[in-house]
Amino acid sequence: MNSVNHKNFCLTKDEIWHIREKIYHSQHDGYFVFRGFLDARITDHLINYWVKLLDPPSTHKLFPGKKNAFHPNCPSYYAQNKKNDLKVFYNPLWSNRHEIVSNEVAFSIIQLRAQIEGKAFTREIIPVVGQRCVIPRLIITKNGKNILMPHSDYSLDEPDSKNIDLARVQATLFLSEIDQDYSGSGFIFTKNNGQKIECERALKIKPGDLLVWRYNNVHEISDISSSSDQIGFVRMLFPPESITRSNGLGNFLDMGKNILRKCKRKFL
Numbered sequence: 001m002n003s004v005n006h007k008n009f010c011l012t013k014d015e016i017w018h019i020r021e022k023i024y025h026s027q028h029d030g031y032f033v034f035r036g037f038l039d040a041r042i043t044d045h046l047i048n049y050w051v052k053l054l055d056p057p058s059t060h061k062l063f064p065g066k067k068n069a070f071h072p073n074c075p076s077y078y079a080q081n082k083k084n085d086l087k088v089f090y091n092p093l094w095s096n097r098h099e100i101v102s103n104e105v106a107f108s109i110i111q112l113r114a115q116i117e118g119k120a121f122t123r124e125i126i127p128v129v130g131q132r133c134v135i136p137r138l139i140i141t142k143n144g145k146n147i148l149m150p151h152s153d154y155s156l157d158e159p160d161s162k163n164i165d166l167a168r169v170q171a172t173l174f175l176s177e178i179d180q181d182y183s184g185s186g187f188i189f190t191k192n193n194g195q196k197i198e199c200e201r202a203l204k205i206k207p208g209d210l211l212v213w214r215y216n217n218v219h220e221i222s223d224i225s226s227s228s229d230q231i232g233f234v235r236m237l238f239p240p241e242s243i244t245r246s247n248g249l250g251n252f253l254d255m256g257k258n259i260l261r262k263c264k265r266k267f268l
């Protein structure tokens with residue numbers, strides 16, 4: 001396979017066939033690793049910015065919870081759980097105007113994933129009310145137990161049948177290294193044959209590697225620990241989120257603007 005990275009992510013037909021077989025075939029793994037998807041220079045930049053330099057309140061709004069958080073023109077959000085040493089940054093492509101490299105990296109991964117899934121990449125980068133749109137997420141986990149309980153997404157047990165999609169894949173971009181920057185289980189993935197693997201050690205994951213995995217296979221993070229001078233488990237994910245209508249205040253302001261516009265038309 002030709003080298004696939006954040007600058008060169010167009011797959012040939014043969015490559016798509018090979019990757020799909022690894023991910024979807026019942027006797028194969030359920031995942032595929034793009035090694036060195038980011039070079040060290042870009043990985044170091046992302047770690048520097050998101051882990052060391054960023055002052056979240058100056059660029060991000062506090063995450064209001066998933067209900068109605070994501071709407072057209074919504075801001076970038078951050079969530080923090082001091083008890084678990086967890087930080088999450090939600091960076092909608094239209095609102096992350098402060099860190100463009102993350103946007104470019106996210107675009108390349110969304111396009112790569114769309115080729116594997118066989119879906120148009122443009123369908124989930126524009127926020128349309130009632131549809132899904134990818135909201136790139138950067139997560140820093142320093143300490144905790146049962147961080148992500150075992151679960152699957154888009155699988156046959158989804159209560160709403162329109163959320164079932166067995167072709168869906170998710171991508172984890174690893175930005176730090178297990179046993180250097182953190183210890184614990186790391187990301188645990190259940191392969192197509194039911195065998196569980198601790199991905200970082202089993203697959204010898206390095207910072208900058210991209211793991212593309214079948215979304216409806218069970219996945220979890222049982223425990224992570226890091227000392228005060230370690231950066232922790234740092235990763236990017238690309239979840240397609242439901243886009244809802246604008247929040248109440250936004251609607252109210254829009255309504256006010258429309259009334260003013262109409263009055264202006266009438267009297268001028």
Ligand SMILES: [Fe+2]
Nearest residue numbers: 151152153219
């Ligand atoms: Fe999940």
